[in-house]
Amino acid sequence: MVADSAKTPAAALASAADTPSLTPAHFRRLRQRWKATVTGNHMRVNSDDVYYALSKLSGTAEQYIANMQPSRIHIWEDLSPIHLSVNFRKSYERLRTIAQSYSIPSSIHYHDLNVQETVIQSLDFIASEIYNASVVQAKGENWWNFRIGAPLALVDIAILLYDDLTPRRRHEIGSTIVKNIGSIGQRSLKGANRADICLALIGAGVITNEEAEVSRGRWCLSDREYDGENSIFRLVESGEGLYEGGSYLSHEIFPYSGGYGVQHYYSLSKAVNVLSKSPYHINTTELAVTYTAINSTFSPVMWRGMMMGHIRGRDISRKSEPDAFWGNLFLQSLLYFADAELVPRKHRRFFKSLARSIWEAAPLPDLYGLNITQAFGMQKVLEERVPPAPPPIGTFATPMSDRIMHHRPEWAAALAMSSSRIGRYEALNHENLRPWYQGDGFLYVYTDKDPLHFSNDYWPTMDPYHTPGVTNGQNPQDPPAYKFTAHRDWAGGLDWRGTHGVAGLDALSTDKGSSARKSWFFLLNSIIALGAGCAGLSGTEVHTTYESRNLPLAGSNFSINGEYQIMNPGWIKPWEETHEQVDWAYLDSFGGYVFLDKDPVSFRHEKRKGKWTDINQYPDYLGFSDPITREYLTIYRNHGVDPKEGHYAYALLPSASSDETRDFAALPPINVTHNTPRLQAIEFNNTVMANFWSGGTIGYLTAVTPCSIMWGYSGAEDKYITISVSDPTQRATRIVLFINDPDIGGVVEKEDSIQLRWGRAGETGSVTITVNVEGTHGKTHRVSFERISWRGTLEDLPWRPPMKEVTTSTTTTTASRRPKPTAVKKPLTPNNTTVTSTKIDQKSSSVKHQTSSVGKASLGTAKPSLGTASKAAGKAASKAANGKTSGTTSGTISGTISGTTSQTASETVSETVEPDTATSTTSTAPEGT
Known part of the structure; x- marks a missing residue:
């Protein structure tokens, strides 16, 4: 099922019939652009990254050539027999490295006729033995090698050696790719696999001057056959692909933005780059979702130029594909997009800026060095003096x-x-x-x-x-x-x-x-x-x-x-x-x-x-x-x-x-108020964060239904109270909250999913919040209220110690100490009692109230509390809890008021948590990767 908000524009699909024919000049330009994506734009070598990448490429190619041991069953002994799909695919990948070295000026193999003949003879050998237009995939072989891995490597080789191949060889290579790719109309072809296959099909058409294959590959990206149902330019709501909110799933249930998601963007960006000056260019309207996902899906899962492990699936077990490998591949995708003229200028500049930030953030430049295409692209970015984009915070x-x-x-x-x-x-x-x-x-x-x-x-x-x-x-x-x-x-x-x-x-x-x-x-x-x-x-x-x-x-x-x-x-x-x-x-x-x-x-x-x-x-x-x-x-x-x-x-x-x-x-700047199987919560800096596993109460707020919630002061000088809530189960239809806070004023802003019902007509302070969460897939919902006690300046608030806080920027700011006003306003919590801090499962002990800071910014300088629960509230929370009781787990509700006073109440909630008997979902593994 696809998201209605991201349907492929009908005009983009309809325009397929109006696409003009490709001329010989178009095909030449397509081959030139494709070659540039494999060798890099030829320019003067003046960066260490380019020298390193070129040296690494030449050295690897020389090693492959030296290790060749041609026989009746293999080219390289460690890739024997050639009839296994993994071996002929990896043989093509080695030949591509050699062909790159042959095609790049300044390489030790540049236009070496012996190297050229070696590559061509190897191509003929593989075609005669196993991979040709008549091959039938053997049972148990991995389909990915036949339909994606080998075709993508073979297209690159054929375009690099285009002028050295006879028309007959080019035709045979193109026919082999088209035959092994097979049908592209399956509804099951989605995400990265669809992008890869479409790119290979476009390449086959570019090699053979067959417009029909270029057209098939281009419009398969948009899934014209099924009216865009599996278009890679749109969001999905289930199964494989890119989701609203930043998720990317592969194989239906696995988070994979750092693996399949990057591969998806790499093949798409290469297709956009190659086709950008042809009649089959990709419509900029279709790319809107693609641009948005750069920030929502990929930047947040990168750290110091590396893809984090939690979104890389089984790739974490691959020695040759570390976290920096996928970071570099994403960098290359950005450079491909930035080099495509059809991409709006503002986006191109941003992509270059983000690529530079990835390049600069790498802890070691040679951890998994840039390849020659990436190195040339980064040299161009540096020469243009594009500043790096700020990191996500x-x-x-x-x-x-x-x-x-x-x-x-x-x-x-x-x-x-x-x-x-x-x-x-x-x-x-x-x-x-x-x-x-x-x-x-x-x-x-x-x-x-x-x-x-x-x-x-x-x-x-x-x-x-x-x-x-x-x-x-x-x-x-x-x-x-x-x-x-x-x-x-x-x-x-x-x-x-x-x-x-x-x-x-x-x-x-x-x-x-x-x-x-x-x-x-x-x-x-x-x-x-x-x-x-x-x-x-x-x-x-x-x-x-x-x-x-x-x-x-x-x-x-x-x-x-x-x-x-x-x-x-x-x-x-x-x-x-x-x-x-x-x-x-x-x-x-x-x-x-x-x-x-x-x-x-x-x-x-x-x-x-x-x-x-x-x-x-x-x-x-x-x-x-x-x-x-x-x-x-x-x-x-x-x-x-x-x-x-x-x-x-x-x-x-x-x-x-x-x-x-x-x-x-010595003095934790946060207060653990609850840690039970029914409610877990902390309080700090006028902010409360909680998971209500069942209904319960903290201070002025009662959650009638389970939810994750956070509320506290927001806005300039803490002018507002903001509440954020979500349904982590993604099963509920609504979340109901009740707030009885005398500081709650009028509504500043709220989302359409939120309904408010005031306790007394025309009065503030007591409000029921109902959040419609059905079909929102765990999204965060927010509402903000004015604070009645706010009078426009910080000096008019109850006195509080100075605060050091880092918010969304990397700059540390320090607020100067404010003088205590002559008239202290009424505290936000009900009573003034001795400050206490009760640790979990321990007796209460008196502590001194003081300020503590950690690192560059204070994590929890004490401020007026949002509200301290009374004993009655604790009893209400206990009544709301369901289940059997066995033993005691105690939690503490405490808050700090007006810089000097606080009250502590405790509640006892207990239950035995037994693992349930729910079953898991299992299925057999598909053949592909």
């Missing part, structure tokens, strides 16, 4: 893929969840063989302190049973299945003003042996993680992994409560300790860890060994079998064997200093 939720990204100036985080809608992991074609918990709350954290953490042979050496962010039993798992969704619906969250985010996951492991209700709160300088109802039925210990860090090769210092541990690089004596009383820890290659509930925490330092072939047995990657050793620091909570009501509460402070971590632990 803030929280980006893509609810249709159960993913949340959070970007700060010095670090970024990405959360991978799964649900009854989204697959836990992708394991296909013997790839990604240890994926069991990759979709169960895997929290990726990237920092400038160790930018290559996930590139440093992480995947073959990491502990799959201690995945950061995940709660799971320690029992061995069965071999992975394909298309395995999660058992429960709740997975998602929201962003608030673009700066903060909330996420929640109702986790039940694949084998139903462990479960937990988990929440993450993404703040300016920290991530707060809460878990409750941690239970197990596997007969083994259940662990929540706070961290499992791949240490840099140079080593890293680690301390617990300020006491440094022995962490010698190179040779270590493995150690594991459980600390009963621990407040904080610090790893200098990451930042800080603060343990908010003061319960026992376990630490492990060890060497881990592995091979890439342990996690990938696909024939393409069997060469990466060398043993690897890496050092790991693992931090986790052991909930015991088959626990019933395990819990945890901790904070991650990426890129923070040791002193900042200690200060945070």
Whole structure:
């Protein structure tokens, strides 16, 4: 089903009949443009990237030539026999590298007739043995090699050697490609696969001067045959493709913007570039969705020029395709779009600007060096002095893929969840063989302190049973299945003003042996993680992994409560300790860890060994079998064997200093108000963030229905109160909230999905909010109200300490201290009592009220509270809870008022959380990749 808002314009489809015929001059221009996409625009070489790319290309081509061992069954001995599809496809790819080196001036093979003859003879050999217009795909062979992989490589070779090939050879190559591509009218041909096949078909027509094939390929991109049903220029609402809100799914249920999504854009951008000066150019109206997705789908999932691991599917198990490989491929897509004249000038400049920011952000220029096309394109951008685009800052939720990204100036985080809608992991074609918990709350954290953490042979050496962010039993798992969704619906969250985010996951492991209700709160300088109802039925210990860090090769210092541990690089004596009383820890290659509930925490330092072939047995990657050793620091909570009501509460402070971590632990600038299987919430800076797993009350707000919610002061000088809410289950029809806040004034703005009903006609302060969430797929809904207490200037507000805050820019700003006014207004909370701070499952203790800051910006300087719940509110929340009770899990409701006073109430909510018996969705794996 496709989104009505993004239907392919009828005029674009109708224009197919009006397209003028291609002339010989058109075909020459098409070949010239295609060749430029493979060799780069020929220009003077004056950049290090071009020198490096050219040297790398020539050296690789020379190695391929030297290793040739032609025989009756192969060209290269390691690609024998040639009759296997993976071997003839990879042989074409090597020949393409040699043909590139032959075609580029300054290369050592430029116009070398011996090299030319070698490539042509190799093409003839493959055609005579296996890949020709008469071949029939053998049973068990991968269709992708026949229909996409081999054709795309063969088109590039034929265009590079066009003038050296006889007309007969060109015709045979074109016929081979067209025959093996076959029908392109299938409704199942979608997304990246459709883009790839269409590009290959256009190429076949360009080689043979056959306009019919160029036309077929061009209009297949728009899916003219089915009135645009599977056009790659439109949004979808189910299945494969690009979604509104930034998600990209492949194989129906797997988030893949960093793999298939990039490949989709690469092939589309190449087609746009090649066709841009021909009668078959792609209409700019069709490209509107494509332009929008650059910011909504791709930029948020990149960090320092690399595609984050949570949206790369099984690609994470490929040694030869690291995160920087996909970042560079996306960069090349931007350069192709920027070089197409039909693309509006403002977009072309932005694409160049974004490409430069990706290039500049790479932690190591030669991590996975630019190829020759990318290098030439970047040289042109640099010569034009196009400034880099600013990096994304803030929280980006893509609810249709159960993913949340959070970007700060010095670090970024990405959360991978799964649900009854989204697959836990992708394991296909013997790839990604240890994926069991990759979709169960895997929290990726990237920092400038160790930018290559996930590139440093992480995947073959990491502990799959201690995945950061995940709660799971320690029992061995069965071999992975394909298309395995999660058992429960709740997975998602929201962003608030673009700066903060909330996420929640109702986790039940694949084998139903462990479960937990988990929440993450993404703040300016920290991530707060809460878990409750941690239970197990596997007969083994259940662990929540706070961290499992791949240490840099140079080593890293680690301390617990300020006491440094022995962490010698190179040779270590493995150690594991459980600390009963621990407040904080610090790893200098990451930042800080603060343990908010003061319960026992376990630490492990060890060497881990592995091979890439342990996690990938696909024939393409069997060469990466060398043993690897890496050092790991693992931090986790052991909930015991088959626990019933395990819990945890901790904070991650990426890129923070040791002193900042200690200060945070001494006086946390956030207050954990609830951590139960029914409600998890924190309060800070006049802001409340919560996951209501069932109805409940916090302060002035009652949620009648389950939801994720965040509310707090917004606007210049905190003039408004803004509420953001979403339905992470994507099953509800409406969400109902009730607010009885004397500070709530008139409506400033609201979305059409929100209806308001005031408690008393003509009066403010008491309002029922009904949000229509049916069919909105977990989208965030917002409403803003005026604050009655706001009088136009900050001085008129109740006095509060000075604030340091980083919002959506990378600049740190500091507000000066305001003098306390002579008349202090009435506090926003009901009573004035002694300031208390009650930790989870611990007795209350008096603390001093003071200001604490972390990093470049204060995460939680105390401000007037949005409202403190009374005992009656606590009882109401308990009455709203359903289920059996066994044992006690206590949560604390507290708030700080007017800079000096607060009140604390506590509620006791308890229940036994048993893993449910819901079943997962499974299906057999398709043949293709």
